[in-house]
Amino acid sequence: MDIYVVLEEKPVKLDPNEHGYFFSDEIYIIDLIGKKHRYVLTWMGPKLDSFEISKTSGYMGKYNS
Secondary structure (H helix, E strand, C coil): CEEEEEECCEEEECCHHHCCCCCCCCEEEEEEECCCCEEEEEEECCCCCHHHHHHHHHHHHHHHC
8 A cells, every 4th residue: 555645736655654644634645456456545635626626636647657
């Protein structure tokens, strides 16, 4: 499992020692990889309007590149 925090619209990988600490003002990408499945989740701490929620999809693209 890898966890990224979105800083300045760019995903930054967290050190495993920081896993499990989520802050309400941040946006995180959680990457869970199993033997046959992969789940990539976006955790949004702040309340966002619909435009900002749509914008988080772009973070996933930056993460995957």
